[in-house]
Amino acid sequence: MNLKKYSFLLIIVLSTLLYSYTLPNKILKKVNKEIKSIFEVKEFNLKAIKIADSINNKMRFKIGADNLFKIENNNTLIGYAYVDKAASKTDEFDYLILLDTNLIIVKTKVLIYREDYGGEIGSKRWLKQFIGKKPADQLKYQQDVIAISGATISAISMTNAVNQFLQNLETLTFNKVI
Template identity: 70%
Template sequence: MNKNKFYFFIILLVSLVCFSFTMPDKIKKKVKKEISKVFEVKDFQLKLIKIEDSINNKLIKKIGADHLFKIEKNNEIIGYAYVDKAPSKTDEFDYLVLLDKDLIVAKTKVLVYREDYGGEIGSTRWLKQFIGKKATDNLKYREDIIAISGATISASSMTIAMNQFLQNLEILHNNNVL
């Protein structure tokens, strides 16, 4: 009986490891839709960018296995996509950052927001504040980024997440990953 529990545990663990590093189809569909709109392309490839542990350890916030992609059309890089989660009051939200080929933010989008309050951070108008930002920018909530009443935690969290990502961009660029 103990062997059966052991094997069940091993199978469960292997299943979790194998399936936890893939982007859910719902998120992937939203990402592809945004890429098509922003870069005005229909046919493109998303190619995963693998980051070596030695470089990932240098980052402000480690980048997961299925989070950073090159966007290519006809084997030419047209941009980059980064998908991650950031904390809200009691849960997390998924967001997307699209970069042009010069590593300048072309668009940010909240893909899935899981709270009853604070969803205003998903508004295009508020998210436009991040467009044009680059690795050398340091964003300050309530100074560079406008606060949102009722979404204080989420808006601050998105600003922190963007700062971390922008700092990571510089490290990745300096280490010839991007």
Template identity: 50%
Template sequence: MNIKQFSLLLITLVLLSFTTQKDLSKKVDKEIKDTFKVASYTYETITFSSEINKELPSKFESNNFIAIKANNKFIGYAYMGKAPSKTDQFDYLVLLDKDQIVLKTKIIAYREDYGGEIGSKRWLQQFTGKKSSDNLRYGDDIVAISGATISVRSMTNAMNNLLQSLRILQSKKVL
């Protein structure tokens, strides 16, 4: 590969990453409006001290955990995370009510040829109603999907990490 080909490849990858981020934002925006049944909303990024963040199994980074308001009234939370699949990662969204109970989960971007079935509404409904005191077990609480074992386990682990993180944040009275 010569320098010209490498430069073209690098520019293409950079442009694709911007397009992907814009598409993800549109999908997240649509899910928030549909789930909370609002035409518009504002949000505020929630950040935690580095000491608290070290204790959390979920990665609370800049802009991935937000408080959502509509008409200046707090209505819930949104958490955007990444989880590993067989050879890549997928992006998921978890919407929570004021009491941090899961209202909806959504796979925002899945980048594998196989296993995309975890994005089905029916499968994702298993997480609806879960709260910080819950601990999910693959095969018991969470139904397996043939051909998507890695992604199902990964999403189950990601949800457990989020629920455990919420439990820690509640115990420290920072949520």
């Protein structure tokens, strides 16, 4: 092969790798750790799910190109990962939602919390209440989701974020995106 063909091939490979992992390294490491733990795999691939503008425009809350991923092991779908940010009192926090192949939440995790107060929303005990939720579920703060004193804004924000994602899942399944 000549140099032009090698260069072209290298660009294609690098583009594919960069497109597959658009998450910041610090976030990606935490996401990978959770996937390995929850799905009990050592090796897997994260593949970004492209959502056409025509479908994204139908959703109340748009999903960016670097938010929703298929998780595959040996070319077999084992689940989905959703990574996004939600508002806290004066900043925002990064969170992860892992789903099984039936689109049921198997794990939620606060990846990075940037406030001095309200970090209690990152506790495993509090986040467990989202496990088992499906696209048709709608959560109400202080009814379905326990309030946290001192973390009201972050707890409401996380509850809203999970609700918004579940609503989006309904649209994505209806439109056969996932």
